[in-house]
Amino acid sequence: MTSTPVRIATRQSPLALWQAEFVKAALEETHPGLTVELVPMVTKGDIILDTPLAKVGGKGLFVKELEQAMLDGRADIAVHSMKDVPVEFPEGLGLVTICEREDPRDAFVSNNYESINALPEGAVVGTSSLRRQCQVRAMRPDLVVKDLRGNVGTRLGKLDNGEYDAIILASAGLKRLNLHDRIRNEIEPEEILPAVGQGAVGIECRLDDERVRALLEPLADANTTYRVLCERAMNNRLMGGCQVPIGSYSEIHGDQIHLRALVGEPDGSKIVSGEVTGPLEKAEELGTGLAEQLLEDGARVILEKLYQDEV
Numbered sequence: 001m002t003s004t005p006v007r008i009a010t011r012q013s014p015l016a017l018w019q020a021e022f023v024k025a026a027l028e029e030t031h032p033g034l035t036v037e038l039v040p041m042v043t044k045g046d047i048i049l050d051t052p053l054a055k056v057g058g059k060g061l062f063v064k065e066l067e068q069a070m071l072d073g074r075a076d077i078a079v080h081s082m083k084d085v086p087v088e089f090p091e092g093l094g095l096v097t098i099c100e101r102e103d104p105r106d107a108f109v110s111n112n113y114e115s116i117n118a119l120p121e122g123a124v125v126g127t128s129s130l131r132r133q134c135q136v137r138a139m140r141p142d143l144v145v146k147d148l149r150g151n152v153g154t155r156l157g158k159l160d161n162g163e164y165d166a167i168i169l170a171s172a173g174l175k176r177l178n179l180h181d182r183i184r185n186e187i188e189p190e191e192i193l194p195a196v197g198q199g200a201v202g203i204e205c206r207l208d209d210e211r212v213r214a215l216l217e218p219l220a221d222a223n224t225t226y227r228v229l230c231e232r233a234m235n236n237r238l239m240g241g242c243q244v245p246i247g248s249y250s251e252i253h254g255d256q257i258h259l260r261a262l263v264g265e266p267d268g269s270k271i272v273s274g275e276v277t278g279p280l281e282k283a284e285e286l287g288t289g290l291a292e293q294l295l296e297d298g299a300r301v302i303l304e305k306l307y308q309d310e311v
């Protein structure tokens, strides 16, 4: 039964490997005797590294090859950062398990300054995320925001070269790579709302693979699952998988879930935001409801303009 190994299709960036190793360790610890193998792969997203992601077709580029490997039976599962998982899955595949969330906040990283507010006028901030660009520009229109791509190590290298005065990265990624000491300041959601699903790891597999689904079940974290499904429901109602400045942050208090979200112009000139609280069992409906409220409050205009620019 448990003698056949479980094969994890994975990208080879340090963060992707960390996540795959994390799931391998969790599976082996939960199911003594089970062997788990990594199947390292290269995706289109790993090759096209110089073009801003929003221009080359978005996040799907990082998962297509992994999904094909599962469909072909060359691998059984793929481990994703939930913020990089597209809205839609190919027929036969699905996201079945969401593990316990690491810190969902963004981190301010700089060798010379303590925080966004402490940056001098005209300082150069690196990030390619439209969500981060929008919120940084809204806070500090005097800063210069410059694109920054590559994996976490590459981005830190560009900061250290002096190409930027500060950069913004996900806290979770830095912590997983043992780079806590690079975090100068955890950016609170009141300043910058994180990405949908940020800090959570999710596992995708073939939906008809009952054996693997049963093996994965104990790795799920109930609270993280409610939170991420709530955030994703909000996101799904707003878009069809393209790159737009959308931020969100959910928290659970007792049996209630509180969701904040925003949609903004990439240049930060306009931000539409809102929040909602309700029972945990209604997490997804609450997310969808908040999205509808945002659309009415002006997000529709922002999104229609962005979708037009994409074509």
Ligand SMILES: NCc1[nH]cc(CCC(=O)O)c1CC(=O)O
Pocket: 081, 082, 083, 084, 152, 168, 169, 170, 171, 172, 173, 197, 198, 199, 200, 201
């Ligand atoms: N977009 C790349 C990416 N995907 C997931 C993380 C960090 C870890 C996470 O959110 O789970 C990062 C790096 C970053 O944005 O700094």
